[in-house]
Amino acid sequence: MQQLISAGQVLIGPAGQRIADGAVLTEGETIVAVGPRADLEARSGANAQHHSVPDGTVLPGLINAHVHLCWDGDFGFLDRYKAADDADLLLGIAGRAQQALRSGVTTLRDLGDRNGLALRVRDAIDRGDLAGPRLLGSGPPLTPPKGHCWFLGGEVAGTEQIRERVQRNAALGADVIKVMLSGGEMTPESAPTWQSQFSVDDLAVVVEEATAAGLPVAAHAHGTGAIAAAVEAGVSTIEHCSWQSEGGRGTDFREDVADEIARRSTGVCHAYPPDWRSFEQFVVGEERAAAAAARVRWMDQRGIRLVPGTDAGLPTSTFNDYVGALTYYTDKIGLPPERVVELATTGAARALGLHRVGQLAAGFAADLLAVDGDPLADFAGALRQQRLILARGREITPEGR
Ligand SMILES: [Zn+2]
Numbered sequence: 554m555q556q557l558i559s560a561g562q563v564l565i566g567p568a569g570q571r572i573a574d575g576a577v578l579t580e581g582e583t584i585v586a587v588g589p590r591a592d593l594e595a596r597s598g599a600n601a602q603h604h605s606v607p608d609g610t611v612l613p614g615l616i617n618a619h620v621h622l623c624w625d626g627d628f629g630f631l632d633r634y635k636a637a638d639d640a641d642l643l644l645g646i647a648g649r650a651q652q653a654l655r656s657g658v659t660t661l662r663d664l665g666d667r668n669g670l671a672l673r674v675r676d677a678i679d680r681g682d683l684a685g686p687r688l689l690g691s692g693p694p695l696t697p698p699k700g701h702c703w704f705l706g707g708e709v710a711g712t713e714q715i716r717e718r719v720q721r722n723a724a725l726g727a728d729v730i731k732v733m734l735s736g737g738e739m740t741p742e743s744a745p746t747w748q749s750q751f752s753v754d755d756l757a758v759v760v761e762e763a764t765a766a767g768l769p770v771a772a773h774a775h776g777t778g779a780i781a782a783a784v785e786a787g788v789s790t791i792e793h794c795s796w797q798s799e800g801g802r803g804t805d806f807r808e809d810v811a812d813e814i815a816r817r818s819t820g821v822c823h824a825y826p827p828d829w830r831s832f833e834q835f836v837v838g839e840e841r842a843a844a845a846a847a848r849v850r851w852m853d854q855r856g857i858r859l860v861p862g863t864d865a866g867l868p869t870s871t872f873n874d875y876v877g878a879l880t881y882y883t884d885k886i887g888l889p890p891e892r893v894v895e896l897a898t899t900g901a902a903r904a905l906g907l908h909r910v911g912q913l914a915a916g917f918a919a920d921l922l923a924v925d926g927d928p929l930a931d932f933a934g935a936l937r938q939q940r941l942i943l944a945r946g947r948e949i950t951p952e953g954r
Contacts, residue, residue: 554602556603556946556948557578557594558604559574563913564610565587567895568892575588576592582919613898613913614944616659616662617660618862619664619822619864621865621866626649647685656874660902662771669726671692672726672727689729690727692721692726697709700743701736701743702740720766723766730759734749734750745801746776746795769788777798784810790860806851811851820860822860823862826870827873827874827877829880832870846886849882863875876933879936883932920945922936924939
């Protein structure tokens with residue numbers, strides 16, 4: 554079936570690429586043409602289904618590069634997670650994936666679940682059994698015994714177990730290998746956040762084994778030492794990337810490491826929640842919030858590829874307002890809206906190794922969003938007025954419609 558979506562403007566994805574009075578023509582799961590509305594109207598078949606947003610904008614579907622679908626985004630989430638059996642978790646994962654989709658997120662990357670359950674949901678979506686976003690998942694992240702997020706089931710000690718776990722995740726169908734390279738805040742019994750949990754040699758084994766399985770590596774890293782090790786080992790994305798100094802008392806920027814991250818186009822996902830204003834006010838406080846923003850600005854200035862993500866599933870980080878998370882980049886970091894659209898679409902797709910996703914162009918996946926208004930003039934206002942979502946050509950009703 555053909556669908557013709559026309560709008561006051563079409564944002565292709567990359568900043569600066571825009572077609573006024575444009576349209577997108579899709580056939581099944583794929584975009585077949587993008588261009589001026591009049592041309593595409595002439596080109597579309599008589600039976601094409603028309604969607605029109607004359608005062609609105611069509612843009613690529615959004616990509617959230619860091620979520621945990623097995624957690625429910627509210628306080629007490631870990632108790633509920635631990636009490637849930639796999640069937641309960643599967644249903645929760647499917648429901649939250651759909652919630653994200655109804656808020657305009659057509660691609661989600663899950664960076665840590667139990668037993669590869671998010672991958673099962675991915676397969677059900679791919680088969681067409683469930684409506685849902687394009688899912689990428691890691692399965693259980695690698696972590697040392699009782700290390701950060703050990704309860705996801707990815708504990709490993711030594712080279713042998715590292716290789717086994719990577720192979721097992723690959724066998725579960727993982728799209729990416731996640732390694733908890735440094736400690737993390739939500740596992741107080743693990744190493745402190747600034748400290749590396751794996752040696753440089755062990756990390757090299759993770760990357761080697763993942764590469765042998767044809768998989769990229771996402772490394773959770775807060776400390777500068779862990780960040781330097783991650784980029785050196787050749788991971789494809791660094792999660793959090795907080796540049797924490799030894800001892801965790803401050804920021805330890807290393808220009809040589811940042812330059813190498815930029816040179817290799819390693820993606821950096823800061824992972825910040827949709828309601829970042831409340832998070833800063835009530836959870837981290839003004840001082841830490843200012844330091845975090847300074848880090849993101851510093852990385853942007855050094856040409857590092859920023860990849861938006863939310864860590865959705867953690868308390869206060871919900872699945873239903875990704876636009877809120879993107880306003881961090883416009884309102885706090887001060888990036889122009891067209892750049893943030895690029896980060897959350899074309900840029901994220903590249904960082905995640907997705908081909909033919911994240912851009913409105915012939916041959917690309919029919920993942921798109923039609924909104925009222927102009928996101929370049931009123932970023933959040935327009936992006937929250939969603940009229941239509943297509944996920945691989947499938948029409949989805951936006952939340953609240
Ligand atoms: Zn995470």
